[in-house]
Amino acid sequence: MKTLCIEGWRGVNHSIAMVNQNQILEMVKDPRFQLFHRDAPFFMPHWDRSKLDSGFSPEERAVIDGLPDPGERVMDTCLRIASPVRLTHPSLARRHLTFVVTEFGLSGKSFDPPELQPSAFTQGEDQVITPTRWSKARLVEYGFDPDKVEVVPHGYKTDTFFPMTEEQRQQARAALNIRPEETVFTNVGVATWNKGIDLLLLAFAELRLSGLPVRLILKDHQGLYGISVERVFAEMAARAPQLGLPVVRDGIAVLSTSLNLPQIRSLYALSDAYVSPYRAEGFNLPVLEAMGCGTHVIVSGGGATDDFTPPELCHRLFTRPGTPADAPQPVGGAFVVPDLEDLRESMLQVVEKRLPPPARREAARQRLAQRFSWAQVTRQLLDLC
Incomplete structure (x- = not known):
């Protein structure tokens, strides 16, 4: 030994x-x-x-x-x-x-x-x-x-992150006052620039202002990093005043407490899509966990998640290599720039339920569980x- x-x-x-x-x-x-x-x-x-x-x-x-x-x-x-x-x-x-x-x-x-x-x-x-x-x-x-x-x-954790039954999913959504016709997008990443939360907010606001029944759930990480989602709202207010409109803010929920693993699984599974338009990631574990729950994911193409995101379970956003002019401050390394229009369109596809057939999605999820447990x-x- x-x-x-x-x-x-x-x-x-x-x-x-x-x-x-x-x-x-x-x-x-x-x-x-x-x-x-x-x-x-x-x-x-x-x-x-x-x-x-x-x-x-x-x-x-x-x-x-x-x-x-x-x-x-x-x-x-x-x-x-x-x-x-x-x-x-x-x-x-x-x-x-x-x-x-x-x-x-x-x-x-x-x-x-x-x-x-x-x-x-x-x-x-x-x-x-x-x-x-x-x-x-x-x-x-x-x-x-x-x-x-x-x-x-x-x-x-394949024993934790797996799909809910339809009845369990509807119960979980009802507990958060989510109506059956509403489409729920989720992101639990910290609100740093590389995570692309600002891009997600812009795309969500556009869908919400067009009258679509969409909701967004975000996770606050004030305790871990001292960085809050509210800070992102404040920083974006000048260039994107639409984010401050009541019709947009009323569609966004920010979770500020720590969640145990079953609660995180419930959040992934009740969502219609997990959205991560990141600029740079080392891995991005929530994307893998969300797919384990059978949830569609929207992620940046050309980055770390290319290693583990099968097409049946995800949409890879168009991206281009980032330049110093794309960053608010020097980042000293490589990153990608996700296409905002493709992000909005991919979220619209979820609203309109234009996704691969359930049988193909489930087969891909099972292969994922075998390879990435x-x-x-x-x-x-x-x-x-």
Whole structure:
């Protein structure tokens, strides 16, 4: 039995911590490994488990929190999964795997200390793992050896994220006072520029002002990043005053509390489409989870989600490569610019129910579950250990 120590985040709902925790729940089932865990410092000191709940069941939390600290024991492998990327405890493992993910690209701020070079993470048999080809391309641009960077995708909890019955779906919609004729669009991403929430708001406002019965549900992440959806509204008010009209604002609901995993599943499943017109993503886990619930997704083409979005379950927006003139401030890396008209048209297709037949969609969803379950992708990761 090999020893494996994870140096990472757990207990909070940040995406990196969620990946680590889901992987742990699968790793403990593999008889090849004896697992240990050393907590890495959180990116922001104010992150609090009691306020940023990761949403797992008490039984799952017990498993995640129950991994022992290795102390000074030398491990066969150390898996680092936190940000910024650090060379923590290099002498306490014979081999290291380091998780590195990026949206736009890497900079000195991605590392601690900033002067760390890519070669420091790929000495000998050490390797770097990243979840998409998009992210790998950004790592290679920064100077990582492409032969030392392995793409291991993220997965989703297939025992949590699966379709509702039609009766359950109607009950969930009724609980939120959603009328049968209304089309519901959802996005649970943080309201940063790369997520494209501003584009979603513009397209939604156009549909709403045309008289269509559409609703939009957004998730606020004030507790995690100190960034609120209301800030996006305020910043856009000058150039898009239509967003402040009552007919538009009345169609938008902002969820401000933490949701457990069954509640997130309910949100995906009751929605008619999950919309993510992002400019840059390292992976975009909610898109995968929403498709697992059988929900149609609208995503930017040419980015990270190209790795896992089958045409039966998604519409890939037309995009073009971004330029410095497209960004409100320098981003220092690559991004795409989604076509706003294509976004509006793809949302209209959902309203008019112009989607692939249900049988094709369900077959694609089942293939997705087989390929991207946490069990499957974590096995790929452990095979590298």
